[in-house]
Amino acid sequence: xxxxxxxxxxxxxxxxxxxxxxxxxxxxxxxxxxxxxxxxxxxxxxxxxxxxxxxxxxxxxxxxxxxxxxxxxxxxxxxxxxxxxxxxxxxxxxxxxxxxxxxxxxxxxxxxxxxxxxxxxxxxxxxxxxxxxxxxxxxxxxxxxxxxxxxxxxxxxxxxxxxxxxxxxxxxxxxxxxxxxxxxxxxxxxxxxxxxxxxxxxxxxxxxxxxxxxxxxxxxxxxxxx
Amino acid sequence: xxxxxxxxxxxxxxxxxxxxxxxxxxxxxxxxxxxxxxxxxxxxxxxxxxxxxxxxxxxxxxxxxxxxxxxxxxxxxxxxxxxxxxxxxxxxxxxxxxxxxxxxxxxxxxxxxxxxxxxxxxxxxxxxxxxxxxxxxxxxxxxxxxxxxxxxxxxxxxxxxxxxxxxxxxxxxxxxxxxxxxxxxxxxxxxxxxxxxxxxxxxxxxxxxxxxxxxxxxxxxxxxxxxxxxxxxxxxxxxxxxxxxxxxxxxxxxxxxxxxxxxxxxxxxxxxxxxxxxxxxxxxxxxxxxxxxxxxxxxxxxxxxxxxxxxxxxxxxxxxxxxxxxxxxxxxxxxxxxxxxxxxxxxxxxxxxxx
Numbered sequence: 016x017x018x019x020x021x022x023x024x025x026x027x028x029x030x031x032x033x034x035x036x037x038x039x040x041x042x043x044x045x046x047x048x049x050x051x052x053x054x055x056x057x058x059x060x061x062x063x064x065x066x067x068x069x070x071x072x073x074x075x076x077x078x079x080x081x082x083x084x085x086x087x088x089x090x091x092x093x094x095x096x097x098x099x100x101x102x103x104x105x106x107x108x109x110x111x112x113x114x115x116x117x118x119x120x121x122x123x124x125x126x127x128x129x130x131x132x133x134x135x136x137x138x139x140x141x142x143x144x145x146x147x148x149x150x151x152x153x154x155x156x157x158x159x160x161x162x163x164x165x166x167x168x169x170x171x172x173x174x175x176x177x178x179x180x181x182x183x184x185x186x187x188x189x190x191x192x193x194x195x196x197x198x199x200x201x202x203x204x205x206x207x208x209x210x211x212x213x214x215x216x217x218x219x220x221x222x223x224x225x226x227x228x229x230x231x232x233x234x235x236x237x238x239x240x241x
Numbered sequence: 242x243x244x245x246x247x248x249x250x251x252x253x254x255x256x257x258x259x260x261x262x263x264x265x266x267x268x269x270x271x272x273x274x275x276x277x278x279x280x281x282x283x284x285x286x287x288x289x290x291x292x293x294x295x296x297x298x299x300x301x302x303x304x305x306x307x308x309x310x311x312x313x314x315x316x317x318x319x320x321x322x323x324x325x326x327x328x329x330x331x332x333x334x335x336x337x338x339x340x341x342x343x344x345x346x347x348x349x350x351x352x353x354x355x356x357x358x359x360x361x362x363x364x365x366x367x368x369x370x371x372x373x374x375x376x377x378x379x380x381x382x383x384x385x386x387x388x389x390x391x392x393x394x395x396x397x398x399x400x401x402x403x404x405x406x407x408x409x410x411x412x413x414x415x416x417x418x419x420x421x422x423x424x425x426x427x428x429x430x431x432x433x434x435x436x437x438x439x440x441x442x443x444x445x446x447x448x449x450x451x452x453x454x455x456x457x458x459x460x461x462x463x464x465x466x467x468x469x470x471x472x473x474x475x476x477x478x479x480x481x482x483x484x485x486x487x488x489x490x491x492x493x494x495x496x497x498x499x500x501x502x503x504x505x506x507x508x509x510x511x512x513x514x515x516x517x518x519x520x521x522x523x524x525x526x527x528x529x530x531x532x533x534x535x536x537x538x539x540x541x542x543x544x545x546x547x548x549x550x551x552x553x554x555x556x557x558x559x560x561x562x563x564x565x566x567x568x569x570x571x572x573x574x575x576x577x578x579x580x581x582x583x584x585x586x587x588x589x590x591x592x593x594x595x596x
Contacts, residue, residue: 140288141326143313145340145389159330 020220026192028220034108034183034196035176038115039123039169046123046168047161053124054131058158071121076154079185082114086186110187111194115179119172126171130164163239170232174225197221200226242266242393242425248294257281257291257449265442267419269457270429272446278429281446282397285427286320287313298393317344318384323398325378327370333381334366340389346392359421360384360414376407380414387422394426400435402529408435415439437461437476438592461515462554462563473552475516475562476592481510489534492591496558499551501532501589513592518552518565522585525574534587537562541578544571551576555584 020028030151053064071195086093086104096102104110104191134157180198189203201217205212248259257277270278283289285296287303287310296304298318305313309343319340327336337357341347357363360380370378379399386394399415400408412435419439421425436443436457443460445453453460462475479494481504492512499514505580506512528536537593539555539562546552551571556563562584576582 135326135329136326137322137324137326138328140313141320141322142328142339143288144286144316144318144320145385146314146317147339148312148314148341156328159328162330210533 023191024217024220027099027195027197027217028224030108030111030192030194031177031196031224034111034115035173037109037112038119038139038176039173041112042116042120042123042172043165043169046120047158047165049120050124050127050131050161050164051157053128054185058068067124068121070118075118075179075181076185078117079182080112082110082117082182082186086110086113104187106187106190106193108187109181111196114182114186115176118179118182119176122172122175123168125163125167126168127161129208130167163236166239167232167236170228170235174228174232177221177224177228197224243297243299244268244285244425244427245297245391246281246285248281248291248296250280250284250289250291250294252280255280255449257260259446259449259451261444261451261454262308263442263444263454265425265456266423267426267428267440268444269436269440269443270427270446271431271436271440271443272452273431275448276446277449278431278446279397280449280576281511282320282395282427282429285393286395287311288320299437307585316342317392318395318399319389319391319393320395321379321382321386321399323401325370325375325382325402327373327378327381327385329370331370332366333362333368333370333373336370336381337362337366337388340385340391344388346548348388353388356384356387367520374407375403376410379403379407379411383414383418387418387424393423394424396426396428398429398431400430400432408432412438433461433474437474437512460563462561473563473565474515474520475560476513476515477560479512479514481506481508481592494558494560496539496556496560497537499537499586499589501591504591508534514563515590515592516586517588517590518563520587520589521562521564522587523553523564523566523570523574523576524583524585527583528585531585533585533587535589537584537586539582539584541576541580541582543578544576546571555582556561557584 049067073187084090088094088097095105104113138156139152142152147155178198181197183194184199189199190205195203197217197220201214204214204217243262243264245262248257250257257280259277259281270281272278284291284294284304290310291304291306293306294304295302302309303316328339360383362380362384365373365377365381367368373381388546400411405412414440428439440457443455443457444451445460453463457476477494479499482491482493482498484490484503488503489500492499492501492514494514537557539557541553542556543554544551546568549568551566551568551578553564553566555564565585
């Protein structure tokens, strides 16, 4: 498939996959724990729930801006991470992944929470009477019952992440090969005189990619729940 | 085994204030739904922390709130829940071994094989729980609890979600279990059949309080104790005396003999027998030419009338029986305590071979 694409196109495609993959994988453990917290305490969790779902309703540009404020090169946390751990998000693909992770976080949490809610709450009690402690239950009872949610949440979040634009361009700018994912490449092509054909090609790529992952997600989901 | 329970627990508008101690091998917690049976099970298992109270097993204090509260996973008290609660993503084999893997003192392979054999689980081992019938799930849940090598087994209406046919299928397993393993059990039920068959000791609960407690032989004839939970009937032990050529087996008990349809079990085998109150007719004189095989000479001990029904407690030798007749029959016969009379037994249920 790669040979039909120009080097720049395949670069954008691979970067998109890498950014989205990293975003989903890094956010998943946190999404799992957040979903458990939300499932356990429906009332006390409402503040947390609102906070988690905020990226879903905020303008992505606002999220990107907030990320700059927190993780920017001159922001306290950003500067500290850079100085002490050598982690830099700004102008880097890891920053794009961070932005995507944050934006798609609620999608993962929701899917996992749905799976947890539909699981039998009595199973944990049964496990306790059989000698399973808290960590044991988390790994052997809660995690397996969350698997359908983890998988469907990951696929939905991954597909959504492929389309993330506002937060990425605001936080880490539009650098080919580093932060220029497919949507950013489309935007760049449209900004270039005579770039419509390029934009159209990238657009078709996006559509094919999105359809592929949505279908894959649907099929996996059905298998898991059956 | 001695189980001491003393609890005060408030859950919404329901107050549990129950206190009992039992030494029976199989103790039945008996009573209508909402009486607090499941709350007691949860408290004994350590799944809820009671407002106040104490739970001790053989002097080992599990709960003494405020103060001591051993967590459920450390109690070594296994529970068989009404809804089985098998882990849906594990095979039957993994379900069975879940508690075993976590037990400090693991049952050996011979014991595992024995439990699998006892409960007929061999063909189910590779399957997932969703492929099992209700009765099969109950058996797996029972096996899983046993293999955790618990010090006590709590059975919270393990048969309640099953229809009569399935219940009849599982009861013999429970029965074998109660006899073969020396495991103390607390058995929650609102079915007299199950209690009469399995229990040694009964604790009757009503609205969060202990209403009566006693041996299964005494309590099931006691109309006050188990009022509202029919059917009433006497349970007692009898011994096979002989198998006759005419197809009847003679059972001897403390008060006479009973003739029942041919039974398995050699002479001297002890059986648990149940006579339902509805299945006993009363006669003032020795009846002649009746179809019933069993006519027992008794004395009236006590009569309790409620509405248009009368429950007559009888002593047949040292054995307590109970007959349910109409209030008008009672008046017609002029029954009074101390009167000698004859109990015509229409049907005898042999519940199980006692050990």
